[in-house]
Amino acid sequence: MFDKLLLIFDVSGFPPRWSCGLWSSLHGWTHIIADVLTALAYFAIPLTLAVFVSKRRDVPFSWLLWLFCAFIFSCGSVHLIEATIFWHPWYRLSAVAKVLTAGFSLMTVVALIKVLPEALKLPGMADVNRRLEVEVEERKRVNQTLALKNRELEDFAYIVSHDLQEPLRAISSFSGLLKGDLGENLPDVARDDLTHILNSTERMQQMVKDLLRLSRAGRDELKKELTPLQECVDDAIGQMELRIASSEARITTCGLPTMTVDRRLITQLFQNLISNAIKFTKDSQRPTIEITYDGNGVFGVKDSGIGIDPAYAKTIFNPFKRLHARDAYEGTGIGLSICRKAVERHGGRIWVESQPGSGSHFLFTLSPGSKDD
Amino acid sequence: MTDSTRPVILLVEDSPADQELTRRAFLDTLFQVDLRVVNDGEEALDYLHRRGAYRSSESSPTPNLVLLDLNLPRMDGREVLSHMRQEDVFAGIPVVILTSSDDEREVKKGYELGCNSYVTKPTTFEGFVIMIRNLLDYWLDLVRLPTAAG
Structure with missing residues (x-):
């Protein structure tokens, strides 16, 4: 062969x-x-x-x-x-x-x-280009509709939470008045019932207030100005002076840059993170909080608190997400949602690195466009 | 019938619950006032201009203080305030916006339109009483206002 x-x-x-x-x-x-x-x-x-x-x-x-x-x-x-x-x-x-x-x-x-x-x-190049243009237009339209829907949703949350205040005020006030009106004639069991109504209403009022805060963080017009971020931290500390003093928290900051940001929103971001750090530190410990900037776009707020199970690292940024019983740690669980909203409105993202018992390290970025030096 | 010795307070409020809370709060303060209540902006202007059901001066004595809610049916509180500030005859009547909203833009808008105070409604009855007492102390006792016309 x-x-x-x-x-x-x-x-x-x-x-x-x-x-x-x-x-x-x-x-x-x-x-x-x-x-x-x-x-x-x-x-x-x-x-x-x-x-x-x-x-x-x-x-x-x-x-x-x-x-x-x-x-x-x-x-x-x-x-x-x-x-x-x-x-x-x-x-x-x-x-x-x-x-x-x-x-x-x-x-x-x-x-x-x-x-x-x-x-x-097979479509020719001109046809493909035409189709692409149509597709781009369609996407633009979808994005605009999405933005509009988001806006409507935020407006809805705002209006609902705003309008809920009035009936809540009425329930709370009239329950209190009823208690007073009946005075001695009020049986103990009814008094307990009214107390439950009052406590629940108070909690709902707080939730509605927090929902309003979250809604505002998302819909209020941003007033961006050149701001040394150290000033935002100082403002946040100033607004929590008593709480920081009573907890004897030690707060250190290092090398924060000057950026073009909405001062109010970024101050609120630092305030919420510091507040969380103090809240989630055991009473027997003195909270230590380090606020840092790595020079490469990443900010950090590191605490000595009780830490977070990594399984909840994402969900803790959802509204009203709580990991502890209400009687263990106060609050409705809106603070970190507001933090995420503040960061996202500055084109950045926020995440947490933590282990139970080892403190939490919240990290976030702000859009490079926001940075000045 | 009106008691001319008692200061007249005009409450412009559409919520029956808030009307009742305000009434009860006034009673609790022990201030002797003549509280008049209207349910919306148009009714407020009818009252101030003595039109329709408020034709007689007895049914619509000139208020010494107006407590004005913002979100009202038919004509809202902003329009009422704006209208009042355009009429010289109402210039000396202090207007306190009393609303649920603590939105910064609403506060700014309220003062731009010429309100004298912007107060957020308290969430509890005790808060209502304290607020009403403070308002009455300030606007009826402490400050000096031009003599009311009409």
Whole structure:
């Protein structure tokens, strides 16, 4: 079998082409050079095509391009053999190369005819661009609708929480008045019932107030100005002076930059994080809070508190998410939602690194556009 | 019938619960006042201009103080305030906005329109009593106002 295959390289029975006929140098070399150049081009074309097809997986009918590669490559082989036949008369090999070329050519033609109707349906560049433009417009419209819906949702939260205050005030006040009106005639069990109503109403009033705060953090117009962030921290500390003094909290800050931010919102952000740090430190411990900036866009508020189970690292930023019983730690669980809102409105993100018992490290970024130095 | 010796307070408030709370708070302060209540902005202007049901001076004595809610049906408190500040005859009547909203923009808008005080409604009855007592102490006893017209 192998011997038979080798027969195709056999040159016996044929003279080299130079010796066959009356070749002038010019005539012979014209054939040789043209064949070699054509062969080189026919090798380069499929090579380039192959690189293109292998790198671009989205090309339609890629198998057809591979067929083109084989067809053009075999054409190149025929031309190269033709050039060498002037010295080396391997006409048998040439015949094999020509048969292969004929085979690939026919296969390519058949494939082309088969693919043509489908290929004609492919959109042209202009059509693709048009479709893209339509798609971009559609996305813009969807984004605008989403922004509008978000706005409506925030307005809704604001209006609902605002309007809820009045009936809550009425329930709370009239329950208190009822208690007073009945005085001594009020049975103990009814007094307890009223106390439950009053306590629940008070809690709901606090939740409504907090919901309003969250809603405002999301909808109030930002007044961005160049602000040394140390001033925001100082303002936050100033507003919590008594609480910080009574807890004997030690707060350190380091290298905070000056940025273009909404001073009120960023102050509220620091205030909520400091407040949380104090709240979630055991009474027997003195809270230590480090406020840092790494010079690379990341701010940190690290405390010595009770820490957070990493399983809750994301959900703690959801409104009214609490990890502890109300009688253990006060508050409705809105503070971190406001922090997230404040950070997101400055184009940044907030996250926490913590382990139970090892303190919490709240980290956040603000948009680089907000940074001044 | 009106008692001309008692200062007249006009409460512009649409919520029956808040009307009642304010009434009860006034009783608790022991201040002797003539409290008049209207339910919306249009009724407030009818009262002030002595129109419709408030044609007679007996039914609509000029108030010494107006307690004005902002969110009212038909005509809201901002429009009432704006109207009052455009009329010279009402210029000397102090207007206290009494509302649930502590929105910074509302506060600013209230003072721009010419209110004399902006007060957020307390959340408890005890808070209501303290607020009413403070308002009456200040506006009826402490400050000196131009003599009321009408």
